[in-house]
Amino acid sequence: MKRNLVLAAIFSLFLLAMSASAQTTDFSGTWTLDVSKSKLGERNNIESQTLTVVQTAKDITVTPSTKRAAPPAGGGGGRMGGGMGGDNPTTYNLDGKAVETEMQTQMGSMKMTTKAKLDGGKLEITRTMVTPMGDRTSTEKWWINADKTLTIESSRPNRDGGTDTTTRVFTKS
Numbered sequence: 001m002k003r004n005l006v007l008a009a010i011f012s013l014f015l016l017a018m019s020a021s022a023q024t025t026d027f028s029g030t031w032t033l034d035v036s037k038s039k040l041g042e043r044n045n046i047e048s049q050t051l052t053v054v055q056t057a058k059d060i061t062v063t064p065s066t067k068r069a070a071p072p073a074g075g076g077g078g079r080m081g082g083g084m085g086g087d088n089p090t091t092y093n094l095d096g097k098a099v100e101t102e103m104q105t106q107m108g109s110m111k112m113t114t115k116a117k118l119d120g121g122k123l124e125i126t127r128t129m130v131t132p133m134g135d136r137t138s139t140e141k142w143w144i145n146a147d148k149t150l151t152i153e154s155s156r157p158n159r160d161g162g163t164d165t166t167t168r169v170f171t172k173s
Contacts, residue, residue, distance in 0.1 A: 025118065025121040025122070025123070025143075025144060026055055027053045027055050027060060027123065027142060027144070027150065028053050028054055028055045029052075029053060029172050029173070030050060030051070030052050030053075030172070030173040031050065031051040031052075031053065031150050031170035031171065031172055031173065032048075032049075032050050032170060032171055032172075032173050033046065033048060033049040033050070033051075033168055033169070033170055034149070034169045034170065034171055035047075035048070037149075037169040038166070038167060038168045038169050039165075039166060039167040040166050040168070041164050041165070041166050043158070043164060044166060045068045045069045045070075045071060046066055046067070046068060046069075047067045047068060047069050048066070048067045049064060049065065049066045049067070049168070050064070050065045050066075050173070051063070051064050051065075051150075051170060052064075052065075057094075058093065058094060058095070059091050059092060059093050059094055060091070060092050060094060060116070060118075060123065061089055061090070061091040061092075062089065062090050062091075062092070063087075063088075063089040063090075064087050065087060066087055092114065092116035092125055093116060094116055094117065094118045094123075095117070096115055096116070096117035097115065098113050098114070098115050099113070099114050099115070100112070100113050101114070103129070107131070107132065110129055110130055110131055111129070111130045112127060112128070112129045112130075113127070113128045114126070114127050114128075121143060121144070122141060122142065122143045123140075123141070123142035123143075124139065124140070124141050124142075125139065125140040125141075125142075126138075126139050127139075136156075136157045137157070138154065138155060138156040138157065139154070139155050140152055140153070140154045141153045148171075148172060149169050149170060149171055149172075150169070150170040150171075150172070151167060151168070151169050151170075152167070152168045152170070153165070153166070153167050154166045154167075154168070
């Protein structure tokens with residue numbers, strides 16, 4: 001009987017440790033883009049970028065600071081760097097529930113639905129914007145690598161009807 005109780009206690013502690021480790025990924029800090037390790041895509045004009053991240057148990061706030069190259073003559077602008085809001089701070093709830101907001105764009109006011117969830121050490125952010133051309137959904141997946149770098153993989157619809165995918169790698173400052 002004692003043996004079964006000891007085994008049950010050990011098993012419970014193991015499950016508790018596994019659960020705690022899966023939920024303790026903390027992205028907080030100041031992260032600097034390593035352009036040489038990143039795959040920014042041909043339409044991206046980021047020269048440098050810093051993310052300041054503040055994370056609590058309930059939410060995560062990301063404040064990007066991005067330096068962009070001038071667009072080529074007659075070529076129009078590139079992609080936005082730190083998410084849909086440019087260099088404005090953005091706070092995401094980590095409970096996976098949809099949050100609806102209104103964004104002012106060149107085409108007028110548009111509804112945006114955002115979901116963010118921290119699961120298994122990865123953060124996944126999904127944004128859906130309702131536009132006159134139909135819903136446009138983008139995703140970001142964040143994780144911290146064994147070498148303590150932060151990787152953010154982003155997929156966004158492009159103007160040609162396809163998808164642009166970028167991978168940004170950051171080092172902690």
